[in-house]
Amino acid sequence: MLSGQRNVARVIASSSHCDLPGHDTSSQNPKNNMAGICSAGHCCCRANPYLAIMETPTPPLDELIACPHCDALYHVGTIKKGERAKCERCHAKLIAPRKAAGAHIIALALASVVLVVAALFLPFIGISRLGFSNQATILEIAWAFSGGPMLVLSLATLGLIVGLPLMRLLLTLYTLIPLVRDRPPWPGAARAFRLSEQLKPWSMAEIFVIGCAVSLVKLGDLARIELGPAFFMFAVLVVLLVIQDTFMDRWSVWKALEK
């Protein structure tokens, strides 16, 4: 039995875990089981301190986690805030709870909603050349494809850079607000959270900001470019979204939704 000193993980039944002689199955030695390595130091005994590789399926199913990327099965021990559990096989981050994550995410999401909505109506980028000048808001940028058959692309662009990021923010708020207040989840919260996760790759605010930088370089020699307030709001938004994502621990949210 490999059991971490801080009781962070448990291997369910490790009778066949390591048959080599000298294997310390009792794990009485705190010096060794800190790192979850048996005293003999066999490489086969190097256990993940937070996730124990499953040997026999005895525990209740809700204490197990299957890596969505490689299907490796683990028994989830107690994972403290600030610790992270990664899949042994594919190294995907599986569980990483953080202190007061819910409150942080809600605050960041609210700020992000304000930024997105306000940025819609302010000038995003401007240009001047030979006495002519022009500026555009995000809505006007998305509308650039509106002539003729490319209208669909305008709508898609608007959705990818504003619509879906905004929708994800609202879905996140809908899921987390009751959970943070220790209330039962609002109806359809599981569906809302799953949708928000599915939309993640399609929310492209950060790509749009980098696209802006590329346009600047392309136009650099031809005209004078001014970045409007909306550009800086979007740049801040991207940073907030990244921070928000580091606070988001899917496992904790799903656990809370299940209760």
Added chain:
Amino acid sequence: MSVTARDKGLVGCRHCARVWPMEKTRCDRCGARLISRDRASLQKVWAWWLAGVMAYIPANVYPMLKTRTLFSTQEDTIIAGAFELAKYGSYGVAAIILIASVLIPLAKFFAIAYLALSVSRGATMPARRRFVLYEVIEYIGRWSMIDVFVVAILSAIVQLSVAAAINPGIAAIAFALSVIFTMLAAQSFDSRLIWDRIDTPEEDSARG
């Protein structure tokens, strides 16, 4: 060697990682469909892949940008636009455009095809490296959309009356579709299939 949910007669939810008995078809926690190994996913991968490759052809044949200045009107395809920039000495930007809109999409097509083939035919590349390849494709795929956004930004702001105007070409929509289809191809792929082979070589070689 890792123990998988399938080894234990269980099925893991790909959306919320909850574990259920194998016979269950829908996850009670998040509502997603449960399937231990989505072999049918390979058909979806190939369908989206083909759509992506097909959309990529008009994306390169037709003009991406129409530039009108005082004295001339010009229609540039992606590749011609990059060479145009290189002609005026902007080698850096030209290289970025060639890499982002030609090299990366092509590399994605080859990589997705390789991964799909490696699952059905077997592969020499270790599973871990193939998984890293898959993660890179999933991560990089959405960034190709940058080209479409650049066209939108240029077309929206470079509208300077008679001095200069830029308008999007029809290739923009083909390119956007190609990116979207390729993303869908990568998302349809069940990455758990990559890992099966190393654990159950006999079964897979019998099947292949």
